Amino acid sequence: MQTIEMALLIQDTVLLPGGRQELRMVTPNQLLMVANVLKGHYRLALAASKSNSFPPCYETATECEIIDFHQLEDNSLSIVVEGRQRVKVLSGAQLRDQSWIARTLPCQNWQHEPIAEEFEIISAALEQFYEVNPDLLELYSQTHLEDAAWVSQRWLEVLPMYNKDKLLLVEQPDCHKTMDFVLQLLKSHVDV
Structure with a gap:
């Protein structure tokens, strides 16, 4: 399998395939990351934060897509992301603007099955x-x-x-x- 370079958004929450979350983007590096993702420079992965780790997240993350966005009353940006594919974070690098880029490997999502x-x-x-x-x-x-x-x-x-x-x-x-x-x-x- 081929690895994929992704912008890495590190949050306190877990997002999984099929799930949706609304996230508030406040810092300039977060806004730049969103712009680069929307321009097609990178795919986006969301990972749960983990202290004392490099990069500072768990290695299990989820590739996600920005499906909606709007400006909030305080002029920050709200984005809605939807989880698509589980990925494993193999390595990461922090850019000058403090955002993260990660080398990832796709993992198998859980198969759909009826509830017993x-x-x-x-x-x-x-x-x-x-x-x-x-x-x-x-x-x-x-x-x-x-x-x-x-x-x-x-x-x-x-x-x-x-x-x-x-x-x-x-x-x-x-x-x-x-x-x-x-x-x-x-x-x-x-x-x-």
């Missing part, structure tokens, strides 16, 4: 979560609550967990361990 009956509660709970958090739901033109990979990845994006723990699940070959984890988590809250 025993896991339908996970899908229903995610639907309820979006009803309570309409700002997140508004990012999606459509949801895929019937797809186990899509549902489990959305849970990993929103659960209040350490990124290192989320990425242990992300690095699995499929969504099954994540589905089991979320099911146990939901059952533990129902049983209390």
Whole structure:
């Protein structure tokens, strides 16, 4: 497989294929990075920050596409990114403007699969979560609550967990361990 050079956006959050996030770009280097991505100079990868690391992120990242943007009242730029492809960050370099460029290698995304009956509660709970958090739901033109990979990845994006723990699940070959984890988590809250 061929490696790909990408602009690396390092955030405190995890974004996975099929997921969407709205991000605020404030610093000049972030704005320059967005401009270079939109001009086609680089593809964009989003990675979760990790201290004491070079580059300062986890090696599992997600190639994403800027699907929308607008100027906020404080004149900063808001972009909406959508995760496309998991990638592994092999190396990185920090440019003079403090932005990061990374050499990446594509990884296999989780395959789409229907939700088994025993896991339908996970899908229903995610639907309820979006009803309570309409700002997140508004990012999606459509949801895929019937797809186990899509549902489990959305849970990993929103659960209040350490990124290192989320990425242990992300690095699995499929969504099954994540589905089991979320099911146990939901059952533990129902049983209390």
